[in-house]
Amino acid sequence: MAPIKLYGMALSANVVRVAAVLNEKGLDFEIVDVDLRTGAHKHPDFIALNPFGQIPALQDGDEVLYESRAINRHIATKYKSQGPDLVPTPSAKLETWLEVESHHFYPAVSPLVFQLLIKPMLGGAPDAAVVDKHAADLAKVLDVYEAHLAKGNKYLAGDAYTLADANHLSYMFMLTKTSKAELVASRPHVKAWWDDISARPAWLKTVASVSVPVSVSYAPTPLRRSVIDLEPEPYAGSRRRSAKEAMAEATPETSRKLYGYALSSNSVRIAALLNEKGLDYDLVAVDLDNKTPEFLAISPFGQIPAFQDGDDLLFESRAISRHIATKYKHLGPDLLPTPSAKLETWLEVESHHFYPAVADLVYEIRVRPRLPGGASPDPAVVDGLARKVADVLDVYEGHLAAGNRYLAGDVFTLADVNHMAQLLAVSKTPRAAELVAARPHVQAWWEDISARPAWKKTVAALSLSPP
Ligand SMILES: N[C@@H](CCC(=O)N[C@@H](CS)C(=O)NCC(=O)O)C(=O)O
Numbered sequence: 001m002a003p004i005k006l007y008g009m010a011l012s013a014n015v016v017r018v019a020a021v022l023n024e025k026g027l028d029f030e031i032v033d034v035d036l037r038t039g040a041h042k043h044p045d046f047i048a049l050n051p052f053g054q055i056p057a058l059q060d061g062d063e064v065l066y067e068s069r070a071i072n073r074h075i076a077t078k079y080k081s082q083g084p085d086l087v088p089t090p091s092a093k094l095e096t097w098l099e100v101e102s103h104h105f106y107p108a109v110s111p112l113v114f115q116l117l118i119k120p121m122l123g124g125a126p127d128a129a130v131v132d133k134h135a136a137d138l139a140k141v142l143d144v145y146e147a148h149l150a151k152g153n154k155y156l157a158g159d160a161y162t163l164a165d166a167n168h169l170s171y172m173f174m175l176t177k178t179s180k181a182e183l184v185a186s187r188p189h190v191k192a193w194w195d196d197i198s199a200r201p202a203w204l205k206t207v208a209s210v211s212v213p214v215s216v217s218y219a220p221t222p223l224r225r226s227v228i229d230l231e232p233e234p235y236a237g238s239r240r241r242s243a244k245e246a247m248a249e250a251t252p253e254t255s256r257k258l259y260g261y262a263l264s265s266n267s268v269r270i271a272a273l274l275n276e277k278g279l280d281y282d283l284v285a286v287d288l289d290n291k292t293p294e295f296l297a298i299s300p301f302g303q304i305p306a307f308q309d310g311d312d313l314l315f316e317s318r319a320i321s322r323h324i325a326t327k328y329k330h331l332g333p334d335l336l337p338t339p340s341a342k343l344e345t346w347l348e349v350e351s352h353h354f355y356p357a358v359a360d361l362v363y364e365i366r367v368r369p370r371l372p373g374g375a376s377p378d379p380a381v382v383d384g385l386a387r388k389v390a391d392v393l394d395v396y397e398g399h400l401a402a403g404n405r406y407l408a409g410d411v412f413t414l415a416d417v418n419h420m421a422q423l424l425a426v427s428k429t430p431r432a433a434e435l436v437a438a439r440p441h442v443q444a445w446w447e448d449i450s451a452r453p454a455w456k457k458t459v460a461a462l463s464l465s466p467p
Pocket residue numbers: 012013014015036041053054055056066067068069218219352
């Protein structure tokens with residue numbers, strides 16, 4: 001069989017994230033050089049592998065994947081019994097900490113590493129204000145890690161080393177090579193965890209094949225808001241209850257509690273899935289201006305949604321949705337047919353391309369102007385953000401036109417479900433809705449998935465004003 005091919009540069013942290021897991025699994029692979037400095041990632045040959053034109057991409061036999069976390073999850077699932085099992089399932093803690101890496105650690109650490117390590121290699125000087133901001137962000141993130149690890153968690157998902165730990169290796173390594181290494185050294189549990197995971201033979205082998213500091217030209221992913229309201233007045237009327245009151249009021253019929261509010265798209269993502277699975281739940285409204293210790297104990301970053309299902313406590317919406325889809329695999333439609341390279345890829349496309357682009361556009365048009373002191377949308381900014389959404393939707397159009405009825409192929413999966421709440425926000429934002437309408441396959445896909453009874457039930461439970 002042809003060896004596994006990892007496309008990228010051995011010096012890119014997102015590529016090294018994958019190399020680390022291939023080595024942990026003892027898999028032979030070759031790195032096919034895609035040099036960002038020569039623009040090789042925008043060459044048609046590479047675009048055929050990854051239409052977003054980013055490294056890494058991976059070819060394993062007939063399967064081609066992109067998005068480093070999708071690749072890693074696919075490797076960990078497909079080669080589950082080879083080397084350590086990196087994805088023991090179902091594990092609420094594992095799902096949560098995979099998403100913490102993706103949506104808290106990475107957005108804080110990557111701009112910092114760019115400023116301190118990469119920019120100087122390109123002849124630039126670090127911007128002190130940017131460094132300070134992201135160092136402060138990362139300090140807060142690592143405080144949550146410190147508390148989590150101090151609570152008897154040797155690794156992020158508990159007693160065993162998993163993919164959640166492995167996905168941190170490349171950026172942790174680079175961070176410890178910068179002047180902000182003290183962010184790790186000053187937190188004893190984070191430091192002990194790092195000392196442990198960075199001593200693994202597979203990681204030492206990975207390090208031996210790359211040389212840091214690096215000389216790579218790439219744009220770091222900017223920080224994103226993680227909660228985007230469908231409507232600007234989230235606490236309208238009598239719906240407002242504190243988490244404490246709501247907890248006290250929770251009815252005993254179900255042990256499932258969704259902490260959020262009905263108009264947050266990240267909360268609606270979970271409601272849509274629970275309805276697909278036919279699962280009852282109580283919506284526990286969270287007052288984000290007055291977060292209670294009870295709520296913060298479940299969601300240490302203070303964000304909604306969070307979810308309780310019996311003894312399982314989770315936060316991060318995509319972790320919650322994945323956990324529900326795994327735990328209740330045989331209830332209603334199976335939304336996670338595994339192993340599926342396409343499914344893993346499109347789950348991550350939603351998370352790292354679709355959501356950020358759409359959230360920024362919807363925020364600029366619908367949310368920011370209605371905030372206290374918010375001015376009307378800036379047409380030039382709106383045009384720029386709309387272009388980004390159009391670029392993302394072009395990739396969706398190409399993918400759906402290539403014989404994929406749904407994102408992962410013939411069947412409706414979690415990859416589709418995870419888009420629905422944000423697509424609803426799009427449908428209520430005319431400038432964004434026209435971008436969907438202009439792409440016949442995207443429009444047909446949205447019409448198909450939004451006609452599902454579970455989605456109609458979800459929307460009916462939201463009290464949304466017309467656009
Ligand atoms: N979410 C993607 C991010 C990949 C990414 O940002 N790759 C960078 C290099 S580290 C890149 O290809 N940048 C070139 C570009 O975006 O044009 C992943 O994890 O694979």
